[in-house]
Amino acid sequence: xxxxxxxxxxxxxxxxxxxxxxxxxxxxxxxxxxxxxxxxxxxxxxxxxxxxxxxxxxxxxxxxxxxxxxxxxxxxxxxxxxxxxxxxxxxxxxxxxxxxxxxxxxxxxxxxxxxxxxxxxxxxxxxxxxxxxxxxxxxxxxxxxxxxxxxxxxxxxxxxxxxxxxxxxxxxxxxxxxxxxxxxxxxxxxxxxxxxxxxxxxxxxxxxxxxxxxxxxxxxxxxxxxxxxxxxxxxxxxxxxxxxxxxxxxxxxxxxxxxx
Amino acid sequence: xxxxxxxxxxxxxxxxxxxxxxxxxxxxxxxxxxxxxxxxxxxxxxxxxxxxxxxxxxxxxxxxxxxxxxxxxxxxxxxxxxxxxxxxxxxxxxxxxxxxxxxxxxxxxxxxxxxxxxxxxxxxxxxxxxxxxxxxxxxxxxxxxxxxxxxxxxxxxxxxxxxxxxxxxxxxxxxxxxxxxxxxxxxxxxxxxxxxxxxxxxxxxxxxxxxxxxxxxxxxxxxxxxxxxxxxxxxxxxxxxxxxxxxxxxxxxxxxxxxxxxxxxxxxxxxxxxxxxxxxxx
Numbered sequence: 001x002x003x004x005x006x007x008x009x010x011x012x013x014x015x016x017x018x019x020x021x022x023x024x025x026x027x028x029x030x031x032x033x034x035x036x037x038x039x040x041x042x043x044x045x046x047x048x049x050x051x052x053x054x055x056x057x058x059x060x061x062x063x064x065x066x067x068x069x070x071x072x073x074x075x076x077x078x079x080x081x082x083x084x085x086x087x088x089x090x091x092x093x094x095x096x097x098x099x100x101x102x103x104x105x106x107x108x109x110x111x112x113x114x115x116x117x118x119x120x121x122x123x124x125x126x127x128x129x130x131x132x133x134x135x136x137x138x139x140x141x142x143x144x145x146x147x148x149x150x151x152x153x154x155x156x157x158x159x160x161x162x163x164x165x166x167x168x169x170x171x172x173x174x175x176x177x178x179x180x181x182x183x184x185x186x187x188x189x190x191x192x193x194x195x196x197x198x199x200x201x202x203x204x205x206x207x208x209x210x211x212x213x214x215x216x217x218x219x220x221x222x223x224x225x226x227x228x229x230x231x232x233x234x235x236x237x238x239x240x241x242x243x244x245x246x247x248x249x250x251x252x253x254x255x256x257x258x259x260x
Numbered sequence: 261x262x263x264x265x266x267x268x269x270x271x272x273x274x275x276x277x278x279x280x281x282x283x284x285x286x287x288x289x290x291x292x293x294x295x296x297x298x299x300x301x302x303x304x305x306x307x308x309x310x311x312x313x314x315x316x317x318x319x320x321x322x323x324x325x326x327x328x329x330x331x332x333x334x335x336x337x338x339x340x341x342x343x344x345x346x347x348x349x350x351x352x353x354x355x356x357x358x359x360x361x362x363x364x365x366x367x368x369x370x371x372x373x374x375x376x377x378x379x380x381x382x383x384x385x386x387x388x389x390x391x392x393x394x395x396x397x398x399x400x401x402x403x404x405x406x407x408x409x410x411x412x413x414x415x416x417x418x419x420x421x422x423x424x425x426x427x428x429x430x431x432x433x434x435x436x437x438x439x440x441x442x443x444x445x446x447x448x449x450x451x452x453x454x455x456x457x458x459x460x461x462x463x464x465x466x467x468x469x470x471x472x473x474x475x476x477x478x479x480x481x482x483x484x485x486x487x488x489x490x491x492x493x494x495x496x497x498x499x500x501x502x503x504x505x506x507x508x509x510x511x512x513x514x515x516x517x518x519x520x521x522x523x524x525x526x527x528x529x530x531x532x533x534x535x536x537x538x539x540x541x542x
Contacts, residue, residue, distance in 0.1 A: 067287025126335030162388030
């Protein structure tokens, strides 16, 4: 087994969560990278839907933007953006919504709007995009982002897209159709919602990562499942596919795939 | 019937100070040339509507043309921040910018409602999100049949929409393809619609069911080849990713930005002259 980076582990671990044949609504950046890796490895029949309109996109390189030409040219069909949100997402046809975030809290709520006060923000982030309704209506949601004190916070400045709200059955009370986030995949570990509380707890540590590292990189008092698994290291096949995808992307764009 | 005229004339006649303007195009077919012309003609106090402000509104905001922005995702795709947008929101430069913020699904639905002649759009959205707390226009409506509480948002009805497309014929019928975003809805939601096109041909040869905007539903058609750059027109150009990257340091600094628009936009007569100047600078 060759050496691999923590980012590669994160992408591979996220890709493994997409079952073959799943219909996946993909955010740009890390979700898109993981979803395309899944398509190129374990799940060749995964259906990738991008909010700009492509359904069944099969890009050979990672898109830099949500509307890159190759997404349209390789898709089964391209529909207007209104239709994507109305018929395909709100219509209940998305198995997995795959999202990135600027910040996440212990209930899988996402902030992509502001740091600080909304009306006089410290940092103005890009905003909602398609995420609030993906988080609401996809049957399941996966979140992928690098873990740090700044990204995994105790209290979000702003809830852009709801996960399990205030925990417990809050999401159900809100009347949201989808099950909400079922996994957060980071460069250190995998977190899943605890039964009942819906608080995210660590269920799998990536190889070589200690509990102390995870605690230090989490802004709330992170808890661990009774039995914590060790994530299987990337296989040679997974690494080869990921690196080839990144090399093709760099050659095509002169830069890595878009991060957000 | 749409008039086939220059972009300069179209902006002069159909974009007024204080208008609500939508320059649409979802990454693909962004009407950049029109934003340049709006800057050249120094249109002011505009309310800018667009799902993804992109470089096209970073320009207009930084140039001081905007008083308000209605949007749902404001970043430089694949690169990072829109610095002129952020500077206006965070520091009020060059003037304070009122923002009205939505989600993509909300805005897409609001355009559909606008094109449909409805006062508002209904969608299943925002439960649990903080966005309704900061945007009082996001309200709820109860379904009279099931009792379900749904989001209600006002329709988008711009004074003028501008889109870019691949082809027009000599009568001003317009054909577009590829990623269509909300262009058709934005065109039909507006009181006036200007379309810039890559080429004007004798016959569109449009396949049945293709996205064709009939001339009689449009106001003006302008021949502006490459007018979407650094966005692209499928079949004519590719997205200029390097320009999106190069924009970051230009827009990051107020003086660099102002010097850039003074040289390349205010200092050129039209988009063709802009393209020539950019090519010379390479």
